[in-house]
Amino acid sequence: MDFFPWIIGAVILIVVELLTPGGFFFACLGIGALLAGLSVLVLPVWTSWIVFFVISVAALYSIRPMARKLFASTPKKSNVDALVGQKAWVTEPIAPPELGMVKVDGEIWRSEAGEPIPKNTWVVVVAVKGTRLEVKK
DSSP states (O other): OTHHHHHHHHHHHHHHHHHSOSOOHHHHHHHHHHHHHHHTTTSOTTHHHHHHHHHHHHHHHHHHHHHHHHHOOOOOOOGGGGGTTOEEEEEEOBOTTSOEEEEETTEEEEEEOSSOBOSSOEEEEEEEETTEEEEEO
């Protein structure tokens, strides 16, 4: 009979976790409540609280960091920011201070460099400066 309050509590905690944005706090408490409810079947009733606290704390310190790492999102680069670090093909030579031309992902860009770079060479995009790309060998 003491089994049902723990299971109902576990279900409520899991539902609260699903409705709140991601800390995994209530899910860890829900796991503790579920195992406390199961422990009532084989252990004395008073031990269910000990099981709840021990399992909840253990879940908070072990499952929560892994879950946060697993579901962490990294912002993706878009538009011109995605060009930095990509390879580019020099279509017109770059002779500082004159600008040259490079081709990146099928697009032609004006480019500058700190050193002369001949035509038909691979370079790496270092930065985007307005409508120009800064490149290096």
